[in-house]
Amino acid sequence: MTDLREKLTDWDPKATTYKPVIYLFAVAAATAVALSIGFLGTITWQTVGWFISVSMILLGMQKLRDIESFTTMFLNYDVVARKWVPYAYIYPWVETGAGILMTGMLLKWLSAPAALIVSTIGAWSVFKAVYLDRRELKCACVGGGSNVPLGFVSLTENLAMMGMSIVMLLQIVV
Template sequence: MADSDQGKTAQLYRMVMSEHLCPFGLKSKFLLERKGYRVEDHPLTTRQEVDAFQQEQNVETTPQAFIDGRRVGGYEELRVHLGLDNPDNETSYQPVIAIFGTALLMATAIMWFFSGAVFSLMTVEKFVAIAMILLGLQKLQDVESFSTMFLNYDLLAQKQVGYGYLYPFGETFAGILMLAGALTWLAAPVALFIGTVGAISVFKAVYMDRRELKCACVGGNSNVPLGFVSLTENLIMIAMGLWMPLRMYLL
């Protein structure tokens, strides 16, 4: 869609006042220019101008973008119009991809710094530990929202609501200990427990009950669908919970 709009003109009305420069207005202008539009910029420099524009267009917010004489809307509507976002708040795996991709790069960087090896069994261990920490951190940003979404499918949390509040701390704590290679006797059982309960809960909700839910794995406000990725996350924690004590005897 964006390719067909190349070379066209867009009008943008945005708030540019001495006490407030609207960030979404700047982002809208940047986005339109990046997509090849010549932007007719109309800064609204006073509160009176903003109020008059909103009343004239019957809108409650600025910025407002116009393309081909038709009002597209604000920044979020503009992103949808240009094909950058999904409409209707559809599910997306982007947060999970970002977290796991970052965790892999961090694990590789750590191993490269300490041993010069790009990939090894230790790299996998560090990757899982870092991923657990990052996932736990996402949940810890808003434990209340996480626990609410978690209750939709976790079997233990549905019986013991407090488990939903403890889960982010347990996941993060176990990940930190695994990253440090310390207190394996504590970290491994925690990872094994939460991974097992999580795997059973996800399997039941998705593959037995056939429910279409959002996963709380990256926090309570995510649009990540509950499914294979969620199950894999828990299976990896189970594998780490089993492997960490075993490696002490094998290596």
């Protein structure tokens, strides 16, 4: 079937693509808008928070779908996982769990620091691998086996998670 698809179209299973990330973020955005209009009657700053938290859930689920493949890719660039392999197995659970708690605005004292820790490590890991070491790697952000390049999208994902974590931590203090 794959051979036929390649012959009849220009489809290349090894080609770099951003489609999985685009689709995932589109679903997260639509969900955030639906939550905002359904619960708040309008689009507010909470919509952005829901977009980030729902994205975290969806991205985490993609990683958990095939955790072995994810960890293999993740070990190529994550600075903590390269030193302590169990972190690669913990990361998707933290991302998914923090996203669920953040969507419900529950246990901020737990979800915000957890997300801040993994996203800060993730942002540094991506920045180091792509921009300092100049390595061309595939991103494990949508799970293993994807052809999404590691770089701007991965860094932005981690920075958004960091930002949301900081905002939630500030809500606890204020």
